[in-house]
Amino acid sequence: MLVRMTTNADQSQTRPRRRTPAGAAVLREDVTEAIRAAVFEELAAVGYARMSIEGIARRAGVGKTAVYRRWRSKLHLVLDVVSAVAVMGLPTPDTGSLEGDLRMLYEVTSRALRHPVVSQIIPDLQAEAARNPEIAEALQKALEQGQAGVAGKILAGAEQRGELRAGVDGELAVDLISGPLYWRMVVARTRKLPKGYLDALARTTTQALKAL
Known part of the structure; x- marks a missing residue:
């Protein structure tokens, strides 16, 4: 009886190949x-x-x-989506001046808040946050990593340039930066801002921050 020796090459040919998972596995x-x-x-x-x-x-x-x-x-789906948006965040302006940075931030933010989907979602999720602590936590995180995070970077840059004194109350400063536009567009739900509003807001907020 002839006994056939199986080589490594033979084994590689006869061994079933692993298939890339498909369907439910991917x-x-x-x-x-x-x-x-x-x-x-x-x-x-x-x-x-x-x-x-x-x-x-x-x-x-x-x-x-x-x-x-x-x-x-x-x-869990909504929490994941809100968190994903928070991670993306807003671009941090770098115009070289506090007023210029605020003006750019307000322009980007106002465009986002004017989006018909966003303008419907934010008030609804805020209402749910009052009843659901998990949604409240997700929204708080989104705010911290979103506009509040960008505002903090703008303030840090202004301090480095000497436009603001060191040790400015960060929380109060962020309230001054974010509050007025949020009130106008989300709470009062003003669809169209008056001409020159963002310029005036950036200029006035800059003056208020320098007075802190």
Whole structure:
């Protein structure tokens, strides 16, 4: 009887090849992004309380299973989306002057707040934050990493240039920077700002910060 010796080459030919996971084992990034976009649209359309996984899936053009593979519930989905937006943040202006930096920040922020989806989502999530501590924490983090974080960098730059005295009350300064525009566009819901408003706001806020 002839006994055939199996070589390494033979083994590599007969050993089953590992297949790249497919289907449920792979979370396609395009599907994930479609779901995230659908969350914003659904929040703007029906609000958090009436939002459902079924509605999100239908808007994203996927099955409910695709959503549940990524998030356990609509709460976790919304928390993830809010956190992702916070990480992206706003660009930090670097015009070389405090007033110029504030003017650019106000321009970018006002454009974002005028977006029809954003203008619907923010008040709704704030209302939910009063009832849900997890959403409240996520929104607080978004604010800290978003506009408040950028405002802090603007203040630090102004201190380094000698435009502000060292040791300015940071929390009060951020309130002065962020409060007026937020009040006008989110609370009072002014759709169209008066001509020259952002210039005047940047100039007045600069003067107030220098007086601290």
